[in-house]
Amino acid sequence: FFHYPYVDGMRWRTGDPTLRASVCSMPCQMGERKKIVKGVPCCWHCERCEGYNFQASEFSCELCPYEQRPDRNRTGCIPIPIIKLEWHSAWAAVPVFVAVLGILATSFVVVTFVRYNDTPIVRASGREMSYVLLTGIFLCYAITFLMIATPCLAVCSFRRVFLGLGMCFSYAALLTKTNRIHRIFEQGKKSVAAPRFISPASQLVITFSLISVQLLGVFVWFSVDPPHTVVDYGEQRTSDPEKARGVLKCDISDLSLICSLGYSILLMVTCTVYAIKTRGVPETFNEAKPIGFTMYTTCIIWLAFIPIFFGTAQSAERMYIQTTTLTISLSLSASVSLGMLYMPKVYVIIFHPEQNVPKRKRSFKAIVTAATMSGKLVQKGSDRPNGEVKTELCESMETNSEYFTLVDRI
Known part of the structure; x- marks a missing residue:
């Protein structure tokens, strides 16, 4: 056979003078396991550990823990990065901008009403109920900041309390107003006696009784399931581990959200029904027409909210879309109430004070x-x-x- 000196002079058909290694299989790279060839124990195929698996040993791949993903070499696991909605994100910037404008406008209306508290147009608006409604409008704008803030025990607690409270304040006040108008005109068809519970004090008692139902539900929620934060690793668990993220959020599920807003939506629907019943009253009577238009527009806003919110449940951008949709819907509904019910009054108070005069009283x-x-x-x-x-x-x-x-x- 050939002696060693002759090996150096050998030339392969490919022209490569390198001596071929006399092995069945080459060593596997990092992140690859050896799969033995059946019947040939000394030969194997190299298989890369895919997905969320890492190379646990020379011959096996194992799945990383749920909150972890494989490192670049797939020789171990590392924690999945945790994200949250950032203030500088476009998903947060737009709702915050709208909320800031709304808070400034609401504050301006409140200051104007307080300054001209004893003028006829403010008194005719029902000062007590107006301040309750303006409080609800302010809370609808303010909840935006709680929804975007970094989740913690305090933030999650305040979210539970104020998420539906702003809407509850607003629609409890509007429902009380529209119910009062309806009862006055229905009573007028039967007798000349005034209906019961139409004084400002009675209206406040009715309104806060409705609001107390929302607060009672929140306190029950606190006792049954105390608030806490969670990291959701399933929401953005993509097929590519490099893009996987854990989402830091409060423990408010979609069902809990609907329950929190459900009572306020019930008040809104009931108020809309009374707005329809009082649509035939004179145009100048106690905001009946503006309240009606406010409720119709608000219903359209929330009908658009439902498919957008729940239609994105499987989206990788779910957290961003749902938070933005919810906060924008709350701000829009508050803006409708503020714009239709109070901006015309503020306009008259400031720019046309000659119209802010008392009307002749009648029995x-x-x-x-x-x-x-x-x-x-x-x-x-x-x-x-x-x-x-x-x-x-x-x-x-x-x-x-x-x-x-x-x-x-x-």
């Missing part, structure tokens, strides 16, 4: 009589010529224009 008997007459005119409109109806309508316009001033003071 409750005159008010309910005019209310009954207004209802009769609607019924007669389909049976009588336009001229006759217009004549009766003109005779009652003066009375109708004075509804809101007195009834708001009853």
Whole structure:
């Protein structure tokens, strides 16, 4: 056979003079396991550990713990990075900008109302209920900052309390107002006696009774399931371990969120029903028309919120989309109430003070009589010529224009 000196002179067909290694399989690289060839114990194939597996030994791959992922060499596991919604993110910047504008506008309205607290237009708006409603609007804007803040025990606790409280304040006040209008006109069709519980004190008692139901539900939630933070590793557990992230969040599930907002949404729907029932009252009466438009618009906002919020449950951007959608919906609903109910009044107070004058007061008997007459005119409109109806309508316009001033003071 060939002697060693002749080996150096050998040339392979490929032209490569390198001596071939006399082995069955080459050593495996880091992150690869040896898979023995069946029937040939000294030969193997190299298989890379894929997914969330790492090379546990020369011949095996094992799955990393749920909160970890393999390192670059796949020879061990490292913790999955934890993320949260950052203040500088576009997902947070837009809601914060809207909330800041809303808080400034609400503060301006409150300051204006306090400064002109004894003027007719503020008194006719129902000062006590207005301040309750403005408090709810302020809380709807303020919850944005709690939803974006870094989750901790305190933040999670405040989220539970204030998440539905702003809406509850707003719609409890609006529901009490619309219910009051409805009862006044319904009573006017039956007798000249004023209905019960329409004084400012009674209205406050009714409103805070409705709000107390929300607070009671929150306290029960606290006792059954104390607030705490969690790290959700499943939300952004992608097929590529390098992109996997753990999401730091409060322990508020979608079901808990719906339960927290559910009572406020129930108040909103009930208020909308009363807004529809009072849609036929005179335009100048106690904000009936603006309240109606406010509730219709608010319902549209929340109907759009539901598919967006729950339609992104499987998205990798779920945390960002849902938080932004929720905060923007709360801010928009607050903006609708603020813009339709209070900005026109502030405009009159500041730019047209000549219109901020008291109306001539009338007795409750005159008010309910005019209310009954207004209802009769609607019924007669389909049976009588336009001229006759217009004549009766003109005779009652003066009375109708004075509804809101007195009834708001009853």
